[in-house]
Amino acid sequence: MHITKSSIVLRPDQSRVLLRPFQPGDKKRVESIVGRILAFPEETVTTLMRGVMTEFSSRHDDIGDAFLERFEQIRQLLSLDRQLSSDRKLLIGSYFVCEYSLESAALFNPSIVPHPDQSGVPPNGLRFVLSLRATGEGHLSSITFRTGMIHPDGRIEVMHASGCLSEPRQVPNTLYEKDLFVRKLCELGMPNGFTRRTMDQLGDRFHLEQLRFLLEEEHAPGEQDAADEMWRLAESNYAVQFRPDQDLSERIIFPAFPSQRNGIEDARFVLFRNEDGTSEYYATFTSYDGKVVMPGLMETSDFLGFRFLTLNGPAAQNKGMAIFPRKINGLYVMISRQDNENLYLVLSDNVHFWYEPKLILAPAFPWEAVQIGNCGSPIETDAGWLVLSHGVGPVRQYSIGAFLLDKNDPAKVIGRLSEPLLTPTEQERHGYVPNVVYTCGALVHGGQLIIPYAYADHATNFATVPLDEVLGAMK
Secondary structure, X not given: OOOEEOOOOEOOOOOOEEEEEOOOOOHHHHHHHHHXXXXXXXXXXXXXXXXXXXXXXXHOOOHHHHHHHHHHHHHHHHOOOOOOOHHXXXXXXXXXXXXXXXXXXXXXXEEEEEOOOOOOOOOOOEEEEEEEEEEEHHHEEEEEEEEEEEOOOOOEEEOOOOOOOEOOEEOOOOEEEHHHHHHHHHHOOOOOHHHHHHHHOOOOEEEHHHHHHHHOOOOOOXXXXXXXXXXXXXXXXXXXXXXXXXXXXXXXXXXXXXXHOOXXXXXXXXXXXXXXXXXXXXXXXEEEOOOOEEEEEEEEOOOOEEEEEXXXXXXXXXXXXXXXXXXXXXXXXXXXXXXXXXXXXXXXXOOOEOOOOEEEEOOOOHHHOOEEEEOOOOEEEOOEEEEEEEEXXXXXXXXXXXXXXXXXXXXXXXXXXXXXXXXXXXXXXXXOOOOEEEXXXXXXXXXXXXXXXXXXXXXXXXXXXXXXXXXXXXX
């Protein structure tokens, strides 16, 4: 097959920093720090604040607002009621934030989907959104984005990433569907007297604050664990909103809750076409809290507002879940790995709940003898559903392969590559994790299979190969 590698290489950029809360210790230490700042003469405060703004304001949008917001959090923590000058409030806030280098270690595991805005694109071109996993200090992973263009001549262009990064705001008064929430509680094995009484006090749709009020009431002995679990579930289902004036490359989805404290990993985005002709983007991803891997789902229509939802059911486990881009025979379809070795197909009437996985593919060739997994959502072609896979072989080398599923019965494998599409080249072997090539999603455009892929869990490149050659090589 004629595989072409792009000259584009997206490498981690340590200058891309995000302003994050800094907690230097417990409440007693916070009090000590604030006490020292309160002792500064006013002229010292003014001079210090002027220097901080000069040094850091060009690195972040609205940095003063961030300082004041952090000050208010510290003020509430310490019940600080003194009258303070604006500069002293800003200065206190500045001591309790820090810069986090989002991609200081790696920028990898990309997925690619058509951009929701195709205005101004030349005929036979395509504007795309590229999602990437960014890893920084402490091996903490978040999701970042780039935009780009596939030009009519097949040339791939990725737009320059803007410098000022920010997180979205959580949408206040997020609404929850009671029936869906109760069903999720049942999946967690929590249909007990406390959860029933709590849910009976809520309407068919309720706000987060309404649930918080009920859960903060005094509980009988033994009920606190159930209250904590209900709150954990509510926290894991939330909505966020970015500012519309932000460039897509400035929007960062950073771990926000305890279930994500060790990172958000490997988003597999897909443009999903609904049966009524509308469309939206889904992305499966995994949250990691240091012990437990929890699969989740993102939903967005515009990459400005995102909903985060838990995935439930016995088949919602492990890594590598990817949703097909449309329903098949009236059902949602997902490909997943249930046992760290093989690939399974799962059907569902609800995108949040997944049951009864069916084994469809096991390792068969030397380059995948350790395990196989999927590399993004299946791609619909005239020949069938094209699925990119990864295989792990000798010396834990990861390669990218492919197989084909029947268009009407995706549980049936009708073709498979006996050799990988991509293996690490000598130049691609070295990085954060050696001997790895990996992707979280590709697309077909202009007869070409376009694969953004990571190498050595460090940087990202693009490969293209004629679709006909891939399908023709299937056994």
